Amino acid sequence: MTLKKRYLRVVHLLFIALLLIQLLPDKSTKEVFTGSLVLFAVAAEVIVLAASSFIKKEESLKLIADIAGFIFVVLGIWSLATAKFNILNDLLFPAPGKVLHQFAEDREKIFVNIESSLGTTIKGFLLAVVVAVPLGLFIGWSARIGSAATYITKFFSSIPPIVYIPYGIALLPTFKSVSVFVIFLATFWPVFAGTMSGVLGVDKKIIDSAKVLNVSKPEMLFRVILPASLQQIFLGCNQGLSVSFILLTSAEMIGARDGMGYYVKYYSDFGDYTRTITGLLVIGIVVIAVTFLFNKLQSHLLRWKR
Amino acid sequence: MTTNKIEIRDLTVNYIDNKRSFNALHDVSFGVGRGEFVSVIGASGCGKSTLLSVLEGLYAPAGGSVQIDGKELHGTGTERGVVFQHYSLFPWMTTKKNIEFGIKQTRHGLRRSERAKIADEFLAKVGLADSGSKYPSQLSGGMQQRAAIARALAMNTEILLMDEPFSAIDPKNRVILQELLLSLWEGDGSEERKTVVFVTHDIDEAILLSDKIVVLTAHPGTVNEVVNVPFERPRSRSELVKTDEYGRFRNRLLSLLNTDVAERIGGDEVVL
Numbered sequence: 001m002t003l004k005k006r007y008l009r010v011v012h013l014l015f016i017a018l019l020l021i022q023l024l025p026d027k028s029t030k031e032v033f034t035g036s037l038v039l040f041a042v043a044a045e046v047i048v049l050a051a052s053s054f055i056k057k058e059e060s061l062k063l064i065a066d067i068a069g070f071i072f073v074v075l076g077i078w079s080l081a082t083a084k085f086n087i088l089n090d091l092l093f094p095a096p097g098k099v100l101h102q103f104a105e106d107r108e109k110i111f112v113n114i115e116s117s118l119g120t121t122i123k124g125f126l127l128a129v130v131v132a133v134p135l136g137l138f139i140g141w142s143a144r145i146g147s148a149a150t151y152i153t154k155f156f157s158s159i160p161p162i163v164y165i166p167y168g169i170a171l172l173p174t175f176k177s178v179s180v181f182v183i184f185l186a187t188f189w190p191v192f193a194g195t196m197s198g199v200l201g202v203d204k205k206i207i208d209s210a211k212v213l214n215v216s217k218p219e220m221l222f223r224v225i226l227p228a229s230l231q232q233i234f235l236g237c238n239q240g241l242s243v244s245f246i247l248l249t250s251a252e253m254i255g256a257r258d259g260m261g262y263y264v265k266y267y268s269d270f271g272d273y274t275r276t277i278t279g280l281l282v283i284g285i286v287v288i289a290v291t292f293l294f295n296k297l298q299s300h301l302l303r304w305k306r
Numbered sequence: 307m308t309t310n311k312i313e314i315r316d317l318t319v320n321y322i323d324n325k326r327s328f329n330a331l332h333d334v335s336f337g338v339g340r341g342e343f344v345s346v347i348g349a350s351g352c353g354k355s356t357l358l359s360v361l362e363g364l365y366a367p368a369g370g371s372v373q374i375d376g377k378e379l380h381g382t383g384t385e386r387g388v389v390f391q392h393y394s395l396f397p398w399m400t401t402k403k404n405i406e407f408g409i410k411q412t413r414h415g416l417r418r419s420e421r422a423k424i425a426d427e428f429l430a431k432v433g434l435a436d437s438g439s440k441y442p443s444q445l446s447g448g449m450q451q452r453a454a455i456a457r458a459l460a461m462n463t464e465i466l467l468m469d470e471p472f473s474a475i476d477p478k479n480r481v482i483l484q485e486l487l488l489s490l491w492e493g494d495g496s497e498e499r500k501t502v503v504f505v506t507h508d509i510d511e512a513i514l515l516s517d518k519i520v521v522l523t524a525h526p527g528t529v530n531e532v533v534n535v536p537f538e539r540p541r542s543r544s545e546l547v548k549t550d551e552y553g554r555f556r557n558r559l560l561s562l563l564n565t566d567v568a569e570r571i572g573g574d575e576v577v578l
Contacts, residue, residue, distance in 0.1 A: 203393060205390065205392055205393040206393055206396070206397075208359075208362075208364055208390070209388075209390065209393055209394055209395075209396070210396075211362075211363075211364060211382050212362050212363070212364065212382050212386070212387075212388040212467075213382075213407070213408060213411045214382050214383065214384050214411055214412075215411065223407075224396065227396070227398040228396075228398070230398075303441075304397055304398045304399075304441040304442075304443060305397070305443065306443045
């Protein structure tokens with residue numbers, strides 16, 4: 001309890017330090033939007049305060065406090081290096097308030113781009129999972145040898161999906177469909193390989209238990225083999241998901257007309273580094289949010305594991 | 307004509323290991339009467355578990371025949387419920403769901419709510435009334451075997467096949483589970499008893515539970531002798547072990563079990 005209190009006190013001190021830093025005179029020649037920064041810091045502090053009175057689980061509270069503390073420190077140093085002492089070139093390194101202000105100003109544009117990026121990723125990813133899992137289950141189970149399939153999969157998954165982009169552009173009508181196609185390929189092989197290795201690795205005792213219960217073939221596949229290989233399937237999905245984001249943003253920087261990768265590329269071409277940094281941070285936040293939700297789903301579906 | 311529930315005739319089973327085939331069971335014959343509890347005992351490697359996988363329909367014999375109700379056995383079937391030593395339950399289903407899933411396989415035409423009711427009833431019978439929503443990984447080995455027995459009984463099959471169900475359980479819980487199985491199987495006389503084939507290497511377990519004990523000898527597995535257990539039912543372990551007859555019977559079984567050992571080491575008879 002006292003430890004928890006002390007912990008939170010450190011966060012509050014960091015918050016106050018950040019505010020005090022803002023009282024220093026600005027040295028930057030550009031507008032620094034101190035108001036936006038203060039507003040953001042206060043919002044973060046309010047969240048910490050709310051969490052400390054509502055969240056009972058010590059672990060989650062500690063996590064929130066840690067993250068908030070980290071943000072306060074980063075913002076403090078960032079302010080000092082840019083707005084307050086102008087150590088860094090203010091053309092290349094905008095002040096934190098400016099980035100936050102830019103985010104608020106561009107929020108509609110940013111949300112449209114997030115929507116476009118996420119839509120493309122989810123389409124390609126889900127399509128790959130929906131095709132790869134049943135196919136992997138079926139081939140892994142009916143062959144039960146799988147070594148040929150494993151080598152073929154290894155061959156295809158060793159080709160970095162990004163090299164499909166130029167060919168995809170020649171094959172497919174829109175750049176959007178190329179992105180979906182590449183994400184599909186990037187996800188398909190790891191998920192397919194994961195599913196097959198999951199099926200091949202299912203404990204024979206579990207299969208025997210199912211056989212003596214006289215399960216039908218579809219039941220065997222979807223109620224026994226599928227849950228028994230779920231962990232391996234998720235391994236493939238995680239791999240697919242992380243590659244998908246890399247590919248998506250790369251693809252968007254090559255030729256898309258929207259999406260977060262496009263946003264970053266477009267504005268850095270104009271030398272608008274405030275928006276570039278805003279875009280980078282937004283991409284980070286979106287990827288973390290998606291990964292977090294996906295991990296939640298995974299631990300829910302695998303809750304029966306010890 | 308045979309009146310046995312299960313009739314095993316000249317059963318021969320070959321195992322292929324490293325491209326070399328070896329004889330696991332050779333000319334094994336015995337019958338299991340309707341409602342009879344038969345144990346198969348033998349040293350490890352004598353093929354007793356192989357025998358059970360043939361009865362489960364998981365392994366095809368090289369020769370001989372197995373008949374159930376006069377019909378040749380082909381593969382797995384819903385008239386047989388099985389309890390293994392490990393992994394009888396699916397780890398991704400709760401205990402109750404496991405039982406409901408088993409019921410669904412053998413008792414068709416029941417509504418979901420009826421299956422749930424039967425599952426609860428059998429969970430209570432094995433003393434797991436509060437553990438229905440737990441996953442197998444949250445249960446101890448003994449509790450998992452209780453749940454496996456509950457499922458096998460709830461499936462209401464005519465035959466129960468049990469492959470060393472208690473050999474991985476600590477001695478104290480093993481005794482408790484043996485008593486539980488005995489009382490559930492003996493019942494109160496209102497229902498017909500199930501036909502059970504029970505594989506074990508524990509002599510006391512076999513005597514306590516069985517009507518008849520099949521003693522196998524190894525390399526290859528053959529039937530040394532089929533012994534009727536002379537003790538009245540209902541049985542109680544504490545009463546049983548007090549009698550002199552129990553000790554004599556146990557010694558006789560031990561010497562039967564060790565016949566091949568005695569031959570191999572050149573002695574006359576081995577009595578522990």
